[in-house]
Amino acid sequence: MKLANIDFGIYRDGPVGISTSCGADSAVILYLLMKEIKHDLHIYNLLGAKRQFVLEPAFDKVVKRCAELTGKTNYFVHKMPAAHQTPEMIFKIYKDALDSGDIDILYTGLTKFPPDDVYASWGMPGPEWHRQWRHYDNVHPLFGLEINIPLGTDCSNPALTIDGQYKEKLSQDSRVYNPMINYTKQGIATLYKELAIEKDLFPFTRSCETDTHTEGHCGSCWWCKERLWAFGYLE
Ligand SMILES: [Zn+2]
Numbered sequence: 001m002k003l004a005n006i007d008f009g010i011y012r013d014g015p016v017g018i019s020t021s022c023g024a025d026s027a028v029i030l031y032l033l034m035k036e037i038k039h040d041l042h043i044y045n046l047l048g049a050k051r052q053f054v055l056e057p058a059f060d061k062v063v064k065r066c067a068e069l070t071g072k073t074n075y076f077v078h079k080m081p082a083a084h085q086t087p088e089m090i091f092k093i094y095k096d097a098l099d100s101g102d103i104d105i106l107y108t109g110l111t112k113f114p115p116d117d118v119y120a121s122w123g124m125p126g127p128e129w130h131r132q133w134r135h136y137d138n139v140h141p142l143f144g145l146e147i148n149i150p151l152g153t154d155c156s157n158p159a160l161t162i163d164g165q166y167k168e169k170l171s172q173d174s175r176v177y178n179p180m181i182n183y184t185k186q187g188i189a190t191l192y193k194e195l196a197i198e199k200d201l202f203p204f205t206r207s208c209e210t211d212t213h214t215e216g217h218c219g220s221c222w223w224c225k226e227r228l229w230a231f232g233y234l235e
Contacts, residue, residue: 026109
């Protein structure tokens with residue numbers, strides 16, 4: 001299935017999973033899967049414990065809205081609170097879900113970051129370790145998830161180690177599908193237009209990463225800047 005020339009390869013043979021936040025990127029993929037998949041849909045949500053009070057209601061709102069819009073009822077929500085999110089933790093959750101047999105394939109809504117000149121014009125430090133592997137110039141595999149990390153990158157604690165050893169690259173197997181990984185958030189905005197859900201779904205999503213705005217968007221954090229750059233408006 002193609003939308004805006006992007007192949008979503010909607011998987012039709014068995015149960016499907018999606019890794020979803022409350023953001024605009026994964027929300028549009030969730031909407032598409034709810035609309036197109038007849039099998040059970042498993043929704044995996046990683047909640048940073050520190051900001052759970054903001055993110056959990058926002059996530060619930062997105063799932064509820066997608067279900068209302070599509071009429072999908074056979075979906076299952078898996079919330080995974082974690083003090084620190086690391087790539088290893090994310091990969092383990094994906095692998096466990098796939099190995100359990102609950103799902104045959106897992107979608108993500110990951111996108112590239114904007115070009116360097118756009119990024120620089122916002123004049124603020126962004127999510128730098130994400131930037132290493134979601135850099136505008138990188139071309140990513142659509143299947144599997146590869147995170148390239150320079151040795152010694154300090155992402156969080158525990159840092160990027162497996163069995164106590166730093167890795168230069170972490171790779172997920174090919175059961176993880178990232179249809180938007182070679183597009184920026186502007187590609188996501190195109191999808192909302194193409195699906196005609198700019199008014200019906202976009203305002204229900206949340207990109208803001210501040211704690212001060214429990215409702216709505218602050219308009220000044222890095223994630224709000226990216227949202228505004230891509231869509232031209234915040235809500
Ligand atoms: Zn914000």
